Amino acid sequence: MIFLLRGNSNFELELEKSQTFTDTRMSKHFKHYDSYVTFMDKVKARNPHEPEFIQAVDEVARDILPFEEENQDYKGVKFFTRMIEPERVFIFRVPWIDDNGVFQLNRGFRVQMNSAIGPYKGGLRFHPSVNLSILKFLAFEQVFKNSLTTLPLGGGKGGSDFDPKGKSDNEIMRFCQSFMTELSKYIGNNADVPAGDIGVGSREIGYMFGQYKRIKGVYTGVLTGKGLSYGGSLIRSEATGYGNVYFSLNMLERNNIDIAGKVCTVSGSGNVAQYTTQKLIELGAKVVTLSDSGGTIYDKDGINDEKLAYVMELKNERRGRIKEYVEKYPSAEYLPGSRPWAVPCDLAYPSATQNELHGEDAATLVKNGCKGVFEGANMPCTPNAIEVFREYKILYAPGKASNAGGVATSGLEMSQNSLRLSWTREEVDQRLKEIMGRIHDQCVIYGEDKENGYVDYLTGANIAGFVKVADAMMAQGLV
Numbered sequence: 203m204i205f206l207l208r209g210n211s212n213f214e215l216e217l218e219k220s221q222t223f224t225d226t227r228m229s230k231h232f233k234h235y236d237s238y239v240t241f242m243d244k245v246k247a248r249n250p251h252e253p254e255f256i257q258a259v260d261e262v263a264r265d266i267l268p269f270e271e272e273n274q275d276y277k278g279v280k281f282f283t284r285m286i287e288p289e290r291v292f293i294f295r296v297p298w299i300d301d302n303g304v305f306q307l308n309r310g311f312r313v314q315m316n317s318a319i320g321p322y323k324g325g326l327r328f329h330p331s332v333n334l335s336i337l338k339f340l341a342f343e344q345v346f347k348n349s350l351t352t353l354p355l356g357g358g359k360g361g362s363d364f365d366p367k368g369k370s371d372n373e374i375m376r377f378c379q380s381f382m383t384e385l386s387k388y389i390g391n392n393a394d395v396p397a398g399d400i401g402v403g404s405r406e407i408g409y410m411f412g413q414y415k416r417i418k419g420v421y422t423g424v425l426t427g428k429g430l431s432y433g434g435s436l437i438r439s440e441a442t443g444y445g446n447v448y449f450s451l452n453m454l455e456r457n458n459i460d461i462a463g464k465v466c467t468v469s470g471s472g473n474v475a476q477y478t479t480q481k482l483i484e485l486g487a488k489v490v491t492l493s494d495s496g497g498t499i500y501d502k503d504g505i506n507d508e509k510l511a512y513v514m515e516l517k518n519e520r521r522g523r524i525k526e527y528v529e530k531y532p533s534a535e536y537l538p539g540s541r542p543w544a545v546p547c548d549l550a551y552p553s554a555t556q557n558e559l560h561g562e563d564a565a566t567l568v569k570n571g572c573k574g575v576f577e578g579a580n581m582p583c584t585p586n587a588i589e590v591f592r593e594y595k596i597l598y599a600p601g602k603a604s605n606a607g608g609v610a611t612s613g614l615e616m617s618q619n620s621l622r623l624s625w626t627r628e629e630v631d632q633r634l635k636e637i638m639g640r641i642h643d644q645c646v647i648y649g650e651d652k653e654n655g656y657v658d659y660l661t662g663a664n665i666a667g668f669v670k671v672a673d674a675m676m677a678q679g680l681v
Contacts, residue, residue: 234268241267245286252335254556258342258581259286261588265664281672286342290314293334294384296362298377301370310381312360312388312396315341318674321392322358323348323609325399328406332363339556340399343580344609346667347602350641353613358394360385366401367521378409386414391422391619397612398427400472400555404439408432423619426612430624435615437630438608443477443578444631445607445638446551446599447485450576452642453597453659459573461549462486467542469493470554471517471524474578474605478551479510491542493554494524498542501527501534546570553578561586568594577601588660595656603641603663610637 245259263282270276296308311334314322324344327337337359345357364377389396398407407427414424428434437444454461464487468475471492479489488504492513501509512530516522528536543550543563550572552559556579564587567575574597577583581601583591591598611634618624625633641663648669649662675681 234271237271238263238267241283249335249338252338254335254339254581255342257557257585258339261581261585261660262342262346262664262668265661266668269665269668275676276672279676281675282668284675285316285345285668285671288313288315288338288341289317291334291338292385292388296364296377296381296384298373298380300373306377308362308364308377308381310360310362310384311337312385312394313337313341313358314388314394315357315359316345316671317356318671318678319349320354320356321390322394323355323397323612324357324359325361325397325608326402326406326410327359327361327399328364328366328401329361330363330365332361336556337361340580343602345671346664347606348609349667349670350603350644350663351606351610351613351637352640353610353637355609355613358396359399360396361399361402364401366406371405374406375409378406379413382410382413383417385410386417389414389424391424391616395423395612395616396425397609403427403473404429404434423616426615428615433615433619435611435618435630436625436627437634438611438615439473440477440480441611441634442474442605442608443479443553444481445610445634446474446478446553446576446578446604447481448607448635448638449599449604449642450549450551450574451485452639453574453576453599453657456642456646456657457597463488464548464573465490465546466549466551467491467545467547468551468553468578469498469542469558469582470552470579471513472554474608475551475553476510476514476517478553478578479505479513480507482551483507483510487549490547491545492524492527493540493542496523496525497536497538498540498545499524499527499534499536500542500545501531503533543567548573550575551578552582554582555579556581557584559583559587561590563587564590568596573597575599576604578605580605592658598659600660600663602667603645603659606641607634607638610634 246256249255266282292312294310296310298306300306341357341359344359348355348357366374407425408429411425427438466482466487466489468479468489471494482489491498491500525536528534544566550567559582576599614630614633644666645659645662646657648665649658
């Protein structure tokens with residue numbers, strides 16, 4: 203069932219219950235529809251109870267299966283079939299003791315998805331929602347994201363269902379040490395280099411790095427997102443948010459749109475949302491929303507540097523809730539249980555988590571005149587939402603391209619560690635801008651419709667990411 207946005211003045215969504223195949227991408231390649239259905243049936247049978255992973259594969263399959271069939275270099279070799287199967291997956295128990303002396307147990311994961319173009323690279327997520335489906339989806343997306351950066355990095359992802367919220371520093375340290383004791387068997391600076399993700403910041407990275415060094419007896423860049431005092435890179439914390447804004451700038455400039463003065467809605471209030479907001483403010487845009495799992499704040503006057511500094515202190519140091527913003531700034535509104543997408547805007551930056559922007563939200567954005575949607579989170583827009591953006595030719599940046607700034611700067615951190623030097627903030631920021639520009643250009647090459655000039659950035663990102671990995675797999679033989 204697919205949500206379709208009808209071209210009437212009310213922009214009403216209708217739920218199509220017909221079995222008619224209506225997806226815009228596959229309708230261009232209708233002769234491949236049967237093979238697509240057969241392929242996805244096998245994926246679902248092979249990966250039951252993994253909805254996030256199946257969704258991620260489905261999104262890419264609709265571009266890559268026709269591309270494989272229509273290109274002799276890839277036809278019949280089943281590169282994509284091989285790419286959706288992890289090279290290896292590790293699942294392990296993580297025992298630890300809380301501050302009351304009570305035994306606790308969590309589950310740890312590392313998904314090593316594809317190493318065709320370099321060592322596995324991808325974050326560690328600590329959150330109660332973590333399971334194999336989510337980590338396989340993230341690792342699969344990471345393969346394409348890392349390929350698009352043009353850096354020699356494979357794709358992986360890991361984490362645990364451990365929740366750092368409400369835990370003391372000592373409890374988090376004990377958990378991280380236990381987690382790394384097992385994870386250290388499977389990673390290395392030339393094999394697999396994890397980074398942070400949701401629930402894993404500089405504190406957690408520090409504890410894990412110390413434990414790895416203690417176990418292995420070596421000082422090596424096995425983790426990225428490290429503190430500046432022991433091998434970290436400037437701009438790393440800012441990189442995902444900054445990179446998303448840089449990518450959106452490339453898209454807007456190509457369409458002769460000036461970001462200055464544009465009203466922007468940002469979801470989330472963590473690292474990505476904070477630095478997306480910071481860069482947008484710097485560029486003269488007006489950010490009016492932030493959110494967390496409880497609801498959204500709407501500040502019609504705009505979030506300025508002072509207000510953002512308060513949000514950073516609230517979320518990063520006091521671990522507070524975004525609703526406290528309206529206590530500090532009473533002219534703002536708090537919308538409990540709501541996401542930002544009903545707030546009128548020119549540009550939207552979903553930066554919280556997967557599947558946070560649905561078809562109905564996309565219809566509302568279009569109705570309110572939104573000109574572009576740029577993903578800071580991983581897969582925040584549902585398939586229905588993406589089809590709405592396509593239908594109305596809204597600029598849409600998929601996360602595998604637009605939020606690649608984080609892993610790109612992690613790659614730059616690895617380079618600095620190998621060279622035993624540190625680049626300045628300006629050097630790293632310039633390299634990040636250049637990488638995001640190259641990613642944008644690749645998406646245009648593979649996603650532009652020459653007839654009308656519209657660029658389908660999702661198709662472009664999927665094919666560009668696939669080609670580099672597939673060519674490397676071809677060169678290395680059946681591995």
